Amino acid sequence: MPVRVSPARRALVYLLLALASLAVVFPLLLAFSYSFMSESEIATYPPPLLPRAPTLDNYARVIATIPIGRYLVNSFVVSALVVLGQIITASLAAFAFVFLEFRWKTALFFIFLSTLMVPWEATIIPNYMTIRDLGWLDTYQGLAVPFMATAFGTFLLRQSFLQIPRDLRDAAVIDGAGPLRLLAMVVIPLARPALGTVAVYGFLSTWNQYFWPLLVTNQTLMRTTQIGVVQLRFEETLRWGLVMAGVMMIALPTLALLVLGQRQLVRGLTAGAVKG
């Protein structure tokens, strides 16, 4: 039963929530506002907060300058492929690290973690050669396959699996459940929020990649959204309104995903087990 909270205290909490939220999203709000301003208005002093005469010119110019629709499709397909791969590989691995006893477990876990520590810049040239030799330049698999395993996701799922009450695991083992059954029937349902976190994070980080898509795509139509916004940045003159319109067009799909995935992300990790 929730504790009763006084109205004054509740109002204070709402005020703090509103102020904190506003502070966090302020740069995005400003960019949104700038995307409807003309260049001359952005250049005025004091810096304007809201457009005096909102215009869609910046958006029209983005569409005229780059094939933004195709970029959005490319980014979506690649990000979805990466998420599917990561969920499969990471839940299998995290399960082994938490529920199976085997020799060299610590060493193997450090092998996983060490992949997080390899600077992308350190491996990017050999990786480019691998993709090129496979004939995967300008393909979705070339963009997606190198990222289908995730030490980060494995680590997060490990921490989540470790939160599962020990008696639940023991109960399943006593019932005679094999490893795969234990994973599918007990672990995965309880770890759904953490799996959601991994999925959404995998999607967003792939969507937001810049360096790799730039290297392995040469054809204009195989490029992704981040390349597009930087192309706008390097138009012959720097137009903040144009850049911010581009920023909005590539950030809105991911912001929408966040809104849809929020419930899944913050739901209790073991709430079901504790209350069930």
Add this chain to the structure above:
Amino acid sequence: MTFPVGRATRRLAIALVFLAPSLALFAAFVFVPLTRTLYISLFFTTPTGRLAAFAGLEQYVELLTSALFRSGILASTLFALYSVPFGIALALLLAVLANQRLRGINFFRTLMSSTIAVSAAVGSLLFLMLYNPSLGLLNYLLSLLGLRGIAWLQDPGSAVVSLSVTTMWLVLGFNIIVLLAGLQGVPEELYEAAKLDGASGAMLFFRITVPLVSPFLFFLLVVDTIQVLQAFTQIHVLTRGGPVDATRTIVYSLYLDAFQNFQFGFASAQAFVLFLIVLVLTVLQFRYIEPRVHYQ
């Protein structure tokens, strides 16, 4: 733990089946390329990246004795010290604030964690706009308070801070989502019981919240440190390593040497040293900090 030989081997084989998909991908896209990088670092290279002459450890000696590399270590250290602890602490405060049962709470959670949806390129562009000395909003706000404007990115001292603020903002959404997931795993009954015993808000926070989300705090410490030490986009968009090499971190330095100076061998040596630094740091974190983590 020791097992009879046959049983231990069988257990290992079963575990390897679960680990195989990940291990195969890591081998192809991390370990083999990393080995090739180490190999290249032992050679002088032509500007096109071809191996010219065997150098042995010569490039490592050159690196470790250069003043530029020492300043690079300093820049990376400051960058990590500014952005990681403050970034996690700020995220914990916001996550606790957002971990309430209130009407419309999901709206606030979504806003606070929204930076996870923002790419480093986009976030850097936003802060480039805010830091602008003449048109930017930050200096305008300072002028309203009667303060002189700051040369956010043009002053060596403030450039690292400006970079760290941008980075904290970029990782904030991720940190909040992870900590909210952790906070949801804390049974409410614990708080109820502690409140009945007369515990204050601060006691609830330090005696219940912090220990019970410590697996997640530890996770963020490890992951955020690694991410910050590898950060590239912010530096590239905001400072390009300057001013006076103040933000020329190890990663940015190796980028400049590889793709601006075309010294692939020398750059590979830096990449490998960076890899070793991060590896040692993570082992230390697991040895000295993980024992303090509370697992249920």
